Amino acid sequence: MIVQAALIGFAVLATSAIACVLGANHLGLGRRALHRAGVRALRAVGMGVMFFGANLVLGVLAIAVVRTLTGRFLSPYNLSDISLLSLSLLQGLVFAWWLGCAGSDME
Numbered sequence: 516m517i518v519q520a521a522l523i524g525f526a527v528l529a530t531s532a533i534a535c536v537l538g539a540n541h542l543g544l545g546r547r548a549l550h551r552a553g554v555r556a557l558r559a560v561g562m563g564v565m566f567f568g569a570n571l572v573l574g575v576l577a578i579a580v581v582r583t584l585t586g587r588f589l590s591p592y593n594l595s596d597i598s599l600l601s602l603s604l605l606q607g608l609v610f611a612w613w614l615g616c617a618g619s620d621m622e
Contacts, residue, residue: 555611563607570594570603 538544574594581589 555615559608559611560604561607562611563604566606566610567600567603570599570606574599 535549538549539546571594575591578589578591578593581587
């Protein structure tokens with residue numbers, strides 16, 4: 516478990532460092548742009564987490580409705596699939612981009 520976490524951490528750190536070097540030296544990207552990009556990424560991830568919470572709540576409510584109306588047992592563990600998290604993060608990313616585009620349209 517520790518080895519797996521260290522391996523993943525190393526891979527992410529290494530690719531991030533390589534991207535920073537390539538971006539700064541070969542693409543002419545500045546540090547301020549990296550900071551703004553980081554802030555935007557964190558905002559998008561935050562929105563994805565909010566979508567994940569909303570999707571979980573709606574999923575649990577749907578399970579409760581199905582149980583009440585049909586008497587059939589449906590487990591909340593059905594919501595534990597990684598695709599719910601992935602799709603929620605994608606929702607947040609698209610929503611964050613939409614907000615960014617709307618802001619530039621308003622100018």
